[in-house]
Amino acid sequence: MDSPPSVQDASPQPDLWLAAKRSPKPKPHYAGHRDRLRERALAGGLAALPDYELLELHLFRSIPRGDVKPLAKQLLARFGSLAGVLGAAPEELKTVKGVGDALALDLKLLHEAALRTAREAVGKRPVISSWAALLAYVKTALAHEAREQFRVLFLDKKNQLIADETMNRGTVDHAPVYPREVMRRALELSASAVILVHNHPSGDPTPSSADIDMTRQVVDAGRSLRIAVHDHLVVGREGVASFKALGLF
Template sequence: MERQNPSAFAEGVGLQPELWAPGAIKSAPHHLGHRERLRERARAGGLAALPDYELLEAFLFRSVARGDVKPLAKALLARFGGFSGVLGATIDELKTVSGVGDAVALDIKLLHEAALRQTREAIGKRPVISSWTALLAYVRTALAHETREQFRVLFLDKKNQLIADEVLGRGTVDHAPVYPREVARRALELSASALILVHNHPSGDPSPSSADVDMTRQVADAARVLRIAVHDHLVVGRDSVASFKALGLL
């Protein structure tokens, strides 16, 4: 009978050759078989039963073919403060975490884009002003974890349904350039009847500044001349959203 080559057999079952020795199974890395056990728990108890680090870990299985990704999942959550923070981080920010390369960062951003499209879909098929909860979920997904200010405009038709959501200004950590005439011009191009202005405060505090109030009035004045309504201006913070209309500022 031909003698088995221990190294060849070990490779055949997915173990490293150096583990094929008396007592080696006992000292094998703890993560061997962990992926399948985690998948089985997800199938048995449902994905909602998984804590954030295990949900992220299961997603990372697709990006990292081998090895223990639990430490990476926990490091990402610690670095960005939670699951939504991980998804909202930029590719460059994600790559500051040891173990995250181009492939992992891109996969995470694909997951973020999927979440963004899901929330956008919820406001795209009915009047935006009648789906306020869905709208707030969408703007938070889009902007709550942006590290620089971003000014967006939701362009609405006569039925207050979404025509387009466009970024019209990107700026620094505390300022994004806004040009009221550019907002009005784009609204005319899209035949919009109403607007909802949206921008974020990377500081985390959504309280409108005096500059925010002045800019909003300028945009509203420019739009009014064209008989275009400005329904609201939403300021997105880390954990909440401020509404100019609710605050009596519009």
């Protein structure tokens, strides 16, 4: 009959135990990726990075550890582009796994910075002479909004921007517009002209028949008050449609 193992026989061998203790844990596949990406950004400039890597760099600040490349690519796939990610509402951003309140706020911070930069370019010169800057501004503000908004740019006698105000927010395909309210606000601001702006969440900026009818009502309301309607811009992900360029009024 075999004798039971001694306590000494049951304990691990000292040399094997020390080897296991000293053996380093395998590094994750993304080890060093953050440093390499930062070095590439510094060497080649941020403009040389693709969208997902630019987004990664920003995510590094919000998520201090781990591999954020999958999250960056998932956000771009969900919202279609970097502009789509930044333009998405916080509630929409948080539908993506890994995005919480803090990260959603960080992403919206970038969007707000871009919006203010674009607005500054519009506000310092007559709007009519800085049309490209105006189109860039309205695209930044509205191209990726999930719900329709109706905004009005109020201009002074020199066609400089007095105010940009959201007159109404609506559903995915409709935002009620009241011509009298537009003109009442124009009088309060001593505006000489307005530019109407609204978005199509579908992405297609083609004006609808309802858009055309509403615009004519605003033009008629302003005529007796000598408040001009310079244009009506319809913003979508596919571009910006100008009523004036289309010959609609």
